[in-house]
Amino acid sequence: MPQLRYRTAGESHGKALIALVEGMPAGVTVDVNSINAELRRRQGGYGRGGRQRIEHDAVEVLSGVRRGKTIASPVVLQILNKDSRLDEAPPVTRPRPGHADLAGSIKWLTTDCRETLERASARETAARVAAGALSRCLLREFGIDVFGYVVSIGTAMSSVSFEEPLDELKRRRDASDVYCPDEAASEQMREQIRQAKAAGDTLGGLVEARVFGSPPGLGSCVHFDEKLDGRLAQAVMSIQAFKAVEIGLGRDVASLPGSQVHDEIGFDASRRDTPALGFTRKSNNAGGLEGGMTNGQPVVVRGAMKPISTLLQPLASVDLNTKEVTKAAYERSDVCAVPAASVIVENVVAFEIARAFVEKFGGDSITEVRANYDNFLRTARRLPL
Numbered sequence: 001m002p003q004l005r006y007r008t009a010g011e012s013h014g015k016a017l018i019a020l021v022e023g024m025p026a027g028v029t030v031d032v033n034s035i036n037a038e039l040r041r042r043q044g045g046y047g048r049g050g051r052q053r054i055e056h057d058a059v060e061v062l063s064g065v066r067r068g069k070t071i072a073s074p075v076v077l078q079i080l081n082k083d084s085r086l087d088e089a090p091p092v093t094r095p096r097p098g099h100a101d102l103a104g105s106i107k108w109l110t111t112d113c114r115e116t117l118e119r120a121s122a123r124e125t126a127a128r129v130a131a132g133a134l135s136r137c138l139l140r141e142f143g144i145d146v147f148g149y150v151v152s153i154g155t156a157m158s159s160v161s162f163e164e165p166l167d168e169l170k171r172r173r174d175a176s177d178v179y180c181p182d183e184a185a186s187e188q189m190r191e192q193i194r195q196a197k198a199a200g201d202t203l204g205g206l207v208e209a210r211v212f213g214s215p216p217g218l219g220s221c222v223h224f225d226e227k228l229d230g231r232l233a234q235a236v237m238s239i240q241a242f243k244a245v246e247i248g249l250g251r252d253v254a255s256l257p258g259s260q261v262h263d264e265i266g267f268d269a270s271r272r273d274t275p276a277l278g279f280t281r282k283s284n285n286a287g288g289l290e291g292g293m294t295n296g297q298p299v300v301v302r303g304a305m306k307p308i309s310t311l312l313q314p315l316a317s318v319d320l321n322t323k324e325v326t327k328a329a330y331e332r333s334d335v336c337a338v339p340a341a342s343v344i345v346e347n348v349v350a351f352e353i354a355r356a357f358v359e360k361f362g363g364d365s366i367t368e369v370r371a372n373y374d375n376f377l378r379t380a381r382r383l384p385l
């Protein structure tokens with residue numbers, strides 16, 4: 001059975017970013033507009049640098065799609081770089097604390113940090129977002145939706161209630177240039193970014209993705225590398241500048257008693273037809289994951305992004321050629337990329353859910369996947385067999 005997975009290629013100032021996605025079942029309708037909409041969101045957000053004004057990210061589908069549908073062969077998505085000058089870009093010899101510069105230069109035995117930073121750069125996430133957005137074309141067929149937003153920037157913290165309809169939250173998030181549905185908090189986030197920029201400084205923050213409509217049983221408790229919570233954590237932690245990942249209540253579980261952490265189980269026969277099969281919970285502190293498997297409740301994943309390491313007022317560093325203590329290099333950079341990061345988290349989470357979905361219900365074509373999915377839910381509703 002083909003596994004759904006992807007690789008990316010490309011440098012920040014190379015010719016293009018590429019995502020190669022393997023294992024998409026045949027017959028999935030590929031909505032290129034929805035992929036490009038995610039790429040545009042990734043480029044936006046208050047606090048980004050000049051690069052995003054140069055680029056106009058859009059995918060060209062190079063393979064794997066015929067007449068708008070997948071044909072089971074690998075899908076290659078290409079995003080051309082307008083600012084393409086890999087050979088001309090000057091060497092960087094003063095590594096930035098917090099970037100990949102020093103570790104990579106020593107690893108690859110060079111004093112030109114550019115050879116590392118071109119690939120370490122988060123420009124690569126354009127390809128990850130494209131792959132994630134492609135996988136959502138599959139998830140959409142099964143009513144699975146993912147919503148990402150900014151929880152906090154600096155010390156400005158939002159408060160978002162998921163009792164509200166998702167469409168309304170999406171509308172408010174999309175009206176906010178910091179991608180946060182809480183209008184008052186958006187204003188504070190913007191002000192903190194403005195102040196950081198004026199001080200030549202940078203800011204990080206927290207972002208969250210919620211997956212709605214996922215059936216129980218995705219992932220597995222059998223092996224460590226099959227556990228979906230672990231796989232989601234890896235997908236989010238591997239995003240440039242992410243330093244912590246939480247599921248559901250996250251680190252707060254450590255300080256509360258069990259009675260306040262675990263989500264009591266109920267049953268409502270009138271909701272038997274939902275993906276949760278009628279099982280209800282009084283809370284969702286587990287973030288929809290127990291034993292490394294989805295339990296039918298919304299999956300909740302949060303990630304913490306550190307402040308951007310390229311500072312207009314650079315920190316101390318050492319010139320790799322002369323070993324003189326000096327200031328770190330500066331090149332055009334974001335002040336805050338947390339809004340963009342929320343789009344990346346949303347799409348990498350989507351990909352992991354799609355991967356687990358194909359693992360459980362996989363077939364060569366979407367028709368087969370749908371039959372497997374329907375059969376599973378039908379059988380699960382009949383329990384005990």
Ligand SMILES: Cc1cc2nc3c(=O)[nH]c(=O)nc-3n(C[C@H](O)[C@H](O)[C@H](O)COP(=O)(O)O)c2cc1C
Nearest residue numbers: 099100120121122240241309310333334337340341
């Ligand atoms: C959307 C996004 C945009 C970023 N933009 C920049 C940037 O403009 N300048 C910068 O120095 N780092 C930026 N970063 C962070 C670096 O790519 C990251 O810190 C670096 O690759 C080192 O990896 P690490 O922080 O995970 O250790 C960005 C990260 C993300 C997710």
